Amino acid sequence: MELAIGKTGDRDLVVDAQELVTGRTCIIAQSGAGKSWSIAVLCEQLCKARIGFCLIDTEGEYFSLKDRFELCWVGSGDDCDVDIERVDLAELMRNAIKSGTPVIYDVSETQMQEKVTELTTVLYDLESELRKPYLLIVEEADKFIPQSGESIKKIEEISRRGRKRGLGILVATQRPSLVVKNVLSQCNSQIIGKLSIENDLKAVGVFFGSRKEVEELSALEPGEFFVMGSLAREKVKMRFGRRETEHRGLTPKLAPGKPARQSTPRTPRAHPPPQPPQPPAPRPTPADEGVDEAIVPVLIREEAIDIAKSRRRRKFPFLDPEERIVAADAVYWPLAQVEVKYIGGLLRKTTKTASFVLDLVAGRLVDVNRGMKMKPGFSELFGLDETAVKIIARLPPGGSTLPEIEADTREAPETVKRAVKDLEKRKLVTEVKTAGKATVFMPLLLHEIPRLQSLRQSLQVKTEPLRGSPRPQKIRESDLRSLLKAIEPTLEIAGWRTVYYPVYEVVLAAEDGERRLYLDGISGRDLPLSSV
Numbered sequence: 001m002e003l004a005i006g007k008t009g010d011r012d013l014v015v016d017a018q019e020l021v022t023g024r025t026c027i028i029a030q031s032g033a034g035k036s037w038s039i040a041v042l043c044e045q046l047c048k049a050r051i052g053f054c055l056i057d058t059e060g061e062y063f064s065l066k067d068r069f070e071l072c073w074v075g076s077g078d079d080c081d082v083d084i085e086r087v088d089l090a091e092l093m094r095n096a097i098k099s100g101t102p103v104i105y106d107v108s109e110t111q112m113q114e115k116v117t118e119l120t121t122v123l124y125d126l127e128s129e130l131r132k133p134y135l136l137i138v139e140e141a142d143k144f145i146p147q148s149g150e151s152i153k154k155i156e157e158i159s160r161r162g163r164k165r166g167l168g169i170l171v172a173t174q175r176p177s178l179v180v181k182n183v184l185s186q187c188n189s190q191i192i193g194k195l196s197i198e199n200d201l202k203a204v205g206v207f208f209g210s211r212k213e214v215e216e217l218s219a220l221e222p223g224e225f226f227v228m229g230s231l232a233r234e235k236v237k238m239r240f241g242r243r244e245t246e247h248r249g250l251t252p253k254l255a256p257g258k259p260a261r262q263s264t265p266r267t268p269r270a271h272p273p274p275q276p277p278q279p280p281a282p283r284p285t286p287a288d289e290g291v292d293e294a295i296v297p298v299l300i301r302e303e304a305i306d307i308a309k310s311r312r313r314r315k316f317p318f319l320d321p322e323e324r325i326v327a328a329d330a331v332y333w334p335l336a337q338v339e340v341k342y343i344g345g346l347l348r349k350t351t352k353t354a355s356f357v358l359d360l361v362a363g364r365l366v367d368v369n370r371g372m373k374m375k376p377g378f379s380e381l382f383g384l385d386e387t388a389v390k391i392i393a394r395l396p397p398g399g400s401t402l403p404e405i406e407a408d409t410r411e412a413p414e415t416v417k418r419a420v421k422d423l424e425k426r427k428l429v430t431e432v433k434t435a436g437k438a439t440v441f442m443p444l445l446l447h448e449i450p451r452l453q454s455l456r457q458s459l460q461v462k463t464e465p466l467r468g469s470p471r472p473q474k475i476r477e478s479d480l481r482s483l484l485k486a487i488e489p490t491l492e493i494a495g496w497r498t499v500y501y502p503v504y505e506v507v508l509a510a511e512d513g514e515r516r517l518y519l520d521g522i523s524g525r526d527l528p529l530s531s532v
């Protein structure tokens with residue numbers, strides 16, 4: 001039996017169902033590269049072929065399969081078919097294996113390790129007796145079989161001995177370098193998508209013929225994978241097909257202001273009554289629950305230290321000793337997703353909106369997309385009084401005289417004089433004499449002040465409750481409001497949400513002193529931050 005899972009070029013790509021269900025497969029790709037999508041496509045195909053599987057769902061994102069297919073959802077809450085805390089797991093799994101019923105084992109709201117240990121033990125024991133083809137799918141395998149830390153030994157055993165019992169395994173991870181080596185090396189089929197972190201590229205190197213092939217991985221698009229091993233006759237680049245059920249693993253988009261509390265985040269029904277299409281219901285975010293939100297890091301501390309090692313310097317090449325790493329700590333950088341409203345338009349005045357992400361330490365604009373990038377934005381203007389901001393925001397490149405500034409800002413001469421002095425002190429304007437002996441004040445801003453209509457940035461990231469220590473926030477909503485009101489008097493802040501970004505602060509020491517390196521906790525790149 002064959003399962004159509006996607007396309008390679010314009011040909012359908014089919015895989016052998018027997019090989020998938022009783023074999024050992026890994027799906028590896030970084031966050032956002034399409035793992036959950038591809039697992040869902042595989043599950044849909046298995047459901048259609050009436051082949052049994054049990055999917056360990058760590059995020060509660062697969063229940064939408066129930067909208068189309070007959071399966072059993074074991075989890076927490078009223079919407080589930082079976083309560084994970086009360087289920088007789090051996091009995092349920094025996095029936096599921098015998099009847100080939102798919103099971104979603106949703107551990108997102110439970111003690112995951114304990115529940116997964118119990119499931120894998122039950123499955124292995126049952127299959128030692130029943131020997132009927134059944135597939136175990138382990139999402140986020142790095143959580144359950146980590147390279148360092150407590151690994152669930154039954155999963156390792158299934159990867160070694162499951163096949164003979166009819167019990168196949170499919171493990172998915174975004175961090176292959178963090179998964180126990182022997183499970184990945186047991187996999188006779190690999191489905192590998194976009195990867196960018198060096199350690200992860202190294203970890204999958206064994207599946208490829210050359211470094212050049214491995215490097216192709218970083219150029220893949222979401223949904224594109226290489227399929228290799230027993231599932232495909234030869235290595236093929238493919239794209240997973242359309243999903244038949246809704247994808248609930250979408251990154252929740254930040255809405256203006258505090259999002260409405262969701263009383264029941266999940267509303268699956270086997271036969272939904274006719275109703276207009278609804279946007280997928282996001283799980284409540286930490287912000288809904290009144291907890292500080294942090295973006296989930298990709299790098300672990302040891303990897304940050306490895307990167308920092310490669311950045312060590314010597315004063316004189318070959319003569320001096322290299323710098324030493326004396327500390328490496330995760331610090332969380334405060335950011336805010338800001339939504340603003342203002343009245344704008346050249347001919348007809350209408351309400352306009354803008355959105356951006358602000359660094360709450362230095363006031364820079366931030367672009368978060370598989371790493372954090374910073375632009376100066378409004379940073380030079382924080383700390384100025386309202387008149388000074390008004391002046392600098394309106395000052396033309398050729399400069400203005402004091403009476404011109406007074407007319408532009410409609411401020412009293414004394415107030416303008418004081419503000420201009422402050423701007424001179426901060427080296428944001430300079431005084432020049434023109435031929436007519438008039439004094440002209442010229443702007444010295446290093447960067448243009450961003451125009452509101454050009455700001456369309458939002459955070460699309462996975463968050464978790466903040467666990468580490470955050471950098472103190474220096475910029476408050478009120479600071480930003482008065483700054484922006486000086487630029488655009490009709491402006492109101494319509495939404496503000498604080499989210500913490502993971503950064504590693506590494507202290508490097510040499511004989512002549514210390515320096516700090518800030519490494520992006522997602523991309524591993526250097527960040528232009530300081531120890532303020």
Ligand SMILES: Nc1ncnc2c1ncn2[C@@H]1O[C@H](COP(=O)(O)OP(=O)(O)OP(=O)(O)O)[C@@H](O)[C@H]1O
Nearest residue numbers: 030031032033034035036037174222223240249250
């Ligand atoms: N085959 C595909 N066809 C169309 N869109 C896709 C495909 N695969 C992925 N996508 C798009 O990419 C987004 C991210 O995919 P997905 O949620 O599966 O990533 P992921 O690797 O599971 O990420 P994470 O590990 O962070 O959960 C999806 O919301 C979808 O928009």
